[in-house]
Amino acid sequence: MIITEDDEEEISELRKNLFNEFEMKDLGLLKYFLGIEVLRSKRGIFMNQGKYILDLLAEAGMVECKPADTPIVQNHGQQIREGAKLTDRGRYQRLVGKLIYLSHTRPDISYVVGVVSQFMHSPQEDHWEAALRIVRYLKGTTEHGLLFEKHGHLEIHGFTDADWAGNPNDRRSTTGYFTFVGGNLVTWRSKKQKVIALSSAEAEFRGIKSGLTEILWLKRLMTELSLHSSHPCRMFCDNKAYQKIQSNMIELSTWKWIDTL
Structure with missing residues (x-):
């Protein structure tokens, strides 16, 4: 069992209650768990x-x-x-x-x-x-x-990309994204899209949708944990077609209408 908390008194109380209820042994700071090694230094947690x-x-x-x-x-x-x-x-x-x-x-x-x-x-x-x-x-x-360091902020931002029709068998594209919280990589994913994209812009647009969904989930999770940040969330992509769609509200509205058919 792993216990994580920023209040030492709460940890001590929980540990005491667990020891009263079950036969358990305190192994100290987490070092190794299910094949994952955890190392600590002045720089951060690796x-x-x-x-x-x-x-x-x-x-x-x-x-x-x-x-x-x-x-x-x-x-x-x-x-x-x-x-x-x-x-x-x-x-x-x-x-x-x-x-x-x-x-x-x-x-x-x-x-x-x-x-x-x-x-x-x-x-x-x-x-x-x-x-x-x-x-x-x-x-x-x-x-x-993975290295987790203190950067003095809780800014959330992500990067997203997609390959158009990358699968030779079904011609579906693959979405990839990763997100950072406070300058540390926390989530990432690479998954084939559910439908066939008819253009590279559509493939990128669907990939960005997945990345934005992840960022919104992280934002809500941090709010529930009372971790607030004054910085706006940011999403980065390298697709010029999507950037032009985003900058033109008429084209963006048309795209949204097409996407819901």
């Missing part, structure tokens, strides 16, 4: 899954493998190919399941894990090789993780 990665390398027999510079090749084109050789589904699902858990502290593999997760029902040899490349990338980045 979380990573280095030991979990080493265990994964040992289980996959890749302790001596050559590290990869990137988790996936550019323009990978991963898809289900007719007549391609299948790989062991159980083995593939176990490996990808572990990679999904690793992505809790590794946003840099979130996208590629989402890619290989699409083939869990019928993995092929190419998909297995793509999953192993992620493992080889992790071999060279075992010390990567």
Whole structure:
């Protein structure tokens, strides 16, 4: 059990009540929990899954493998190919399941894990090789993780992007976003869109919608926790078409009407 609170007296009282009700032992400050390591310093709190990665390398027999510079090749084109050789589904699902858990502290593999997760029902040899490349990338980045520092503010902002028709099988786009609170990365996601976008602007617009939804949820959560910020929330994107739509209220109203059909 993890207890978090900014009031030491409240923690002591809760701990006392738990000890009276259950047989429990106080292990002190959180250091390791379900494969996640927590390190503290004057700079802040650092979380990573280095030991979990080493265990994964040992289980996959890749302790001596050559590290990869990137988790996936550019323009990978991963898809289900007719007549391609299948790989062991159980083995593939176990490996990808572990990679999904690793992505809790590794946003840099979130996208590629989402890619290989699409083939869990019928993995092929190419998909297995793509999953192993992620493992080889992790071999060279075992010390990567998340650092939480104090920046003196609680500003919320996010970044969003989308690839148009990136999936070769169904031509659907993939949305990606990540959000910061107080200068620290707190949430991120990479997911295929539910419908087929007819243009790059539409794909980006849907991606921005997902990012804004996340920011509004964070804003409401912080309000419930009595954490208030005077700074406006900000969303960043690099799509010129969307920026022009946003700057022209007539075009924006037309887009909203089309989007609700």
